[in-house]
Amino acid sequence: MNFQQLRSVREAERCHFNLTEVAAALHTSQPGVSRQVRELEDELGLELFVRSGKRLLGLTSAGQALMPIIQRVLLDAESLRRAGQELQGREEGRLSIAATHSQARYALPHVVRDFRQRYPRVTLHLHQGSPKQVAEMLLAGDADIGVATEALAGYEQLVTLPCYRWSHSIVVPPGHPLLSLSQPVTLQDLVAFPIITYEVGYTGRSHIDDAFAQAGLVPEVVLTAMDADVIKTYVELEMGVGIVASIAIDEERDSHLCAVDAGHLFQINLTRLGLRRNHWLPGFAYSFIENFVPTLTREVVTQAQEAH
Template identity: 65%
Template sequence: MNFQQLRSVREAVRLGFNLTDVAEALHTSQPGVSRQIRELEDELGVDIFVRAGKRLTGLTAPGEAVLPIVERLLHDADNLKRAGADYAQQDHGPLSIAATHSQARYALPPAVRDFRGSHPGVQLQLHQGSPKQVAQMLLDGEADIGIATEALAQYPDLVALPCYRWTHAVLVPPDHPLLDGGALTLKRLAEYPLITYDAGYTGRSHIDEAFEREGLTPTLALTAMDADVIKTYVELGLGVGIVASIAYDDERDRHLRALDARHLFAVNMTRLALKRGSYLRAYVYDFIESFAPSLTRKVVQRALDGGKVEL
């Protein structure tokens, strides 16, 4: 048994049983992948995969039982490498961060700047995606840290730590009627076409829930993944924008005006997630604390050990 056999099994499942894609991912040949899988099956004495001719079509019952063990062995091997590198290379190595656009664009820059100043030997990689994609990158081992508002707390194989609370703001052009000094209500908002986040992004669920509670069905003129797109179309007069308050800046967005909407929509919580059972190098703890000062190394370690963390 060897790690290449285990990687062949894991990648076959991850890539939908397409051995051509597996071979490309592992930088080997398709016959080589098939051989690695067959040798492992022969050693275990069971078929891991269901086959139709030479094609893999799914996992057998033994394969379903074997897969979590394979993933755990490979995860532990990665942890072993990180532990060694922590002592051998000290403050050098990669750090992969997966985040939604709002976090990458508005929340992360100060932490990234400060971290780069104190850890110049660390190579940062920033991946953007939906909250579900962020979670999947963590589960697949493609990211060390994931940051998002939605979804992360729903995965049992992730440890999701609270970072900070935030609220929404309403954005309008400078001459909009909502700037007349009257109270901002959901009913008034629903009189205008709205431009806000796609479902599953940046507190969108709280926006929908608020209107539903009032029995209102606003018209959505446009939805988008990120606030910059939303702001562009608000400037064009297509509708009223609802964005994360951190996405508005007086100087940068001088063609727009912001109205505080914290009384209309529930408060949101941004979370930082880690794959359960991961070994974190010392500089990973440093980055986490740079982004969320309340998440000290002691707090993060307690969470990874199963302890509860509250903000």
């Protein structure tokens, strides 16, 4: 049994059992992948894949049972390699961050810049995805650190730590009727206009929907997007009233729009940082985390990872 055999099995599942993609991911040939898989199956005395001729169709029940063990062994092997580098005093390697677009675009740039200046020999990978995809990247070992507002807290295998709280804002073009109200904007005021906001599952959208539902109101959502910049673009075209994360508003870049705080309308959001439970991290990863959230020191993070 060797690591290449285990990688072949893991990549087969990741690539949806497409051997061409598996071979490309492992920089080998399809026959090479098939051989590695067969050798592991022979050693285990079990078939891990359902087959149709030479094609892989899915995992057998044995494959499903053993896949978590295979993934854990490979993750532990990577942790061992990285721990060895750190014990040698080598501040080099890679750090993978998974984040939603809003976090990558608005919350992380200065943290990433500072990290690169401090650790020039560390390759930084920044992956973007939905909150669910961020969680899945963490679970699969494709990311060391995840940053998202939604979804992360729903996985037992992940440790989640609070980063910062934020609210939504309303964005409209200059001269919009909402700007001339004598009282703070209400939900009733908002439903009089078409709404442009985030897709379901992104950037606090659930809190927006909950607020309208609890008030017995049904807003006319005419356009949704993952990206606040896209939302603001269509607000500028006067297609509707935008609801975006307050951190997505830049006074200089968005000088052609007017923002109104909506913290009194929608529940405050909590952005979380996610890590795999009991997963070893290099020292520079803790440095990244603490630079992002000063209260999350190495001691605090380690204690959270080791807690059950």
